[in-house]
Amino acid sequence: MDVTIIANDTRGGVEPYLALGIEAAKRGHEVRAAAPDDYATAFTQAGIRFIPLSGVDREAISAHADRSSLREMGRHVEGLVPVWARDVRDAAEGTDLIMAGIGGMGLARPVAAALQVPLLRAHLQPLDAPSRDYPGPLAPRFDRLGPPGRRLSHVVTRVGTTALLAGPERVARRALGVATTPPVVLPSIVYGFSASVVPVASDRATRRIATGWWALPGDAAVDIPPELASFLDESSQVVSIGFGSMLGPAPERLFDTVARAVTAVGVRAVMLTGWGGLAGTSPTPDIRAVTAVPHGWLFPRVAATVHHGGAGTTGASLRAGVPTFIAPFGADQPFWGSRTHRLGVSPAPVPQSRLTVDVLSRALDRMLRDGVMRERAAALGDTLRREPGAAGVVDHLESVVAG
Structure with a gap:
């Protein structure tokens, strides 16, 4: 063929x-x-x-x-x-x-x-x-x-x-x-x-x-910076936050919102700056900013994910078996935010334009501490990986x- x-x-x-x-x-x-x-x-x-x-x-x-x-x-x-x-x-x-x-x-x-x-x-x-x-x-x-x-x-x-x-x-x-x-x-x-x-x-x-x-095979070549791997190994309470190719009107402000929410919750974070939707540098030792990392490698190594809700990113999050929070920009992203929320593996989606420190802090806190949500996410991930x-x-x- x-x-x-x-x-x-x-x-x-x-x-x-x-x-x-x-x-x-x-x-x-x-x-x-x-x-x-x-x-x-x-x-x-x-x-x-x-x-x-x-x-x-x-x-x-x-x-x-x-x-x-x-x-x-x-x-x-x-x-x-x-x-x-x-x-x-x-x-x-x-x-x-x-x-x-x-x-x-x-x-x-x-x-x-x-x-x-x-x-x-x-x-x-x-x-x-x-x-x-x-x-x-x-x-x-x-x-x-x-x-x-x-x-x-x-x-x-x-x-x-x-x-x-x-x-x-x-x-x-x-x-x-x-x-x-x-x-x-x-x-x-x-x-x-x-x-x-x-x-x-x-x-x-x-x-x-x-x-x-359709996920890349587990043995696919992945080039990961050693310092990022070490950062993830230091604690299990790490979240991934990134918006891929999405570009909002104020990427610096969005970066600051995310950084302040991470600090408020007391969690460590990998911030994926992508095409520039998040624009800034790591303000504290508990935040590591990188351009991009293969989701199939990263997401199973974090406790929760925050992203824009693209179809591929949503799938990688669900397959990883961890709770996910979607802040959609447009297109099909609100749809995936609604679906994950209905399945009980995500807080209700909030459009990126309405994302605040308080909103993101509450979402992060819930994903990390809601035992029922975490169990549902783990069970769904097990199903999807099969x-x-x-x-x-x-x-x-x-x-x-x-x-």
Whole structure:
């Protein structure tokens, strides 16, 4: 089997697809992957043929996070789409199947159409999964309206994602010279989360398979600063706090809020500064600030996590079996905050814009001292770690190609 994965996203939206690629390559399949060029080493070291999506200056995004510069960056990215589309089409020649989630779908559909190969939807969120039991990931507020509101929220989510992809897909189709007719879309969707967290269900038209989170294998190479490992070994009461690629209007103030809350509770913390959403240096010996650490390595070594609620970060937190507190910025993050709270493994989410020292202090204190929450988190983590994850997706791919 020859499969091409497209994952044009930030870390939390790329690593799960790297896990899929590693599993497929381990079984002897030919794997190609298109992703931002800063992930080249991770893919090539796994024996995956890498297709770089180059041209986005992530440091510039971090340094200039105002709305006008982000709009300019959006126009810049749209200008890169024709190059990306042609590069992926040429590099994927001969592939049996294209696979992508929402981050790569704007390229995946046109490329699949150009190569006349099937497309498998592989999502990290419950997209294309209408239900009366949970809301759509982009409209979680409709949850309070009951089953009718949840149904409507999935319509809102579908409209939103369609609008999001329309521009890049149109540009890519024009560059590749393909018609607007969609490619062959397989009647199944694989999801990189657990049915224990979001119970997706199949219907007559679509088979929906939630395999569990797609986590990197435990033996994946991890480059950890020795001083960080020593910091974690000194005490079991360490929390992880970080907001990934999210950029708020006042990263210095957010860093100060987090530092003061950590001090107030009397806990030690690893602060993940990411793309600059937290901007500062460790103000006390009990706080260690680092840019990024693989979540699969870090989270099982801490007592609790605080983050923005991205799908991948949420999955890593739940798999670690520790309580998590979500301070969402937007997109699908409020959805994951609501789900974890409903499962009893998290305090109620609080938007990042309303995060204060008092709010974060209470959340930290509860996660560290609420025995019931900690037991629920540990039990859920045990369940999630037993699920097939990436292996389940490759099982499905093999059945699809064989069939």
